[in-house]
Amino acid sequence: MTQKAFQDFYTDDFSQCYGCGRLNEHGLQIKSYWDGDESVARILPSEHHIAVPGFVYGGLIASLVDCHSTGTAAAAAYKAEGREMDTDPPLRFVTASLKVDYLAPTPLGVELEIRGRVIEVKEKKVVVEAKVLANGKTCATGNVVAVKMPETMLSK
């Protein structure tokens, strides 16, 4: 893709995240993009992100849903304001609530696709629905309520 990922617009301080920080060398470095009205991210889980032999760890799936959805929330908030993601003031979202339903065991060793759909955009809150697919099959669905990052997290 020629688009720049949502997460690549974050400043260095907000690029440490284990899930999506481009500066976290131990992390997942999730990259999310618009694909029409939906957002999409693709990732091949590491061998050690295992649950039982042959299947992906559920906590990893929750992490993918989480970071892809907060990134989508930020991108949607900029879009709602008619602004590009590299303009000020920055809009950063954190997760208030995360729900994941595991519909089928997720095979390890194949690229996963995480798709997000923006359900609601308010000034301080964005709701995103997500699904995680392997080989085109939906293995998990997620719902994330993302809220504007609180001052207590920004002040560090």
Place this chain on the structure above:
Amino acid sequence: MTQKAFQDFYTDDFSQCYGCGRLNEHGLQIKSYWDGDESVARILPSEHHIAVPGFVYGGLIASLVDCHSTGTAAAAAYKAEGREMDTDPPLRFVTASLKVDYLAPTPLGVELEIRGRVIEVKEKKVVVEAKVLANGKTCATGNVVAVKMPETMLSK
């Protein structure tokens, strides 16, 4: 503690999990124990399990809730049958649904305590409520619906 952790009863095949497998050297190796009617696990997150500077990654918190709760589900199922965890047949649970509410930013650099409470035990389904505390303060709450591991995951 002198008790053996729930996860240390798992056979080698079920000890690969990134969250709680004693054989996954890259993983979190969560250890859960009974503490009266509740279950408890304690862990000091790594520096790289960061969200933004000073705070723990939400996906890690979801992972802690997930593995501690499925471990608690297995332990509760054995207890309901009046059996020890090293007796046959083995009882293993996976997550059908995971919900985490993030109540406050979780500080990085302190040991976290995850506490589980068994809400419901049926033959094929156990519901666990969890909370994650830092310095004695509840930072997140969780609800996990755990179900007996499907044959498709056992057959690998």
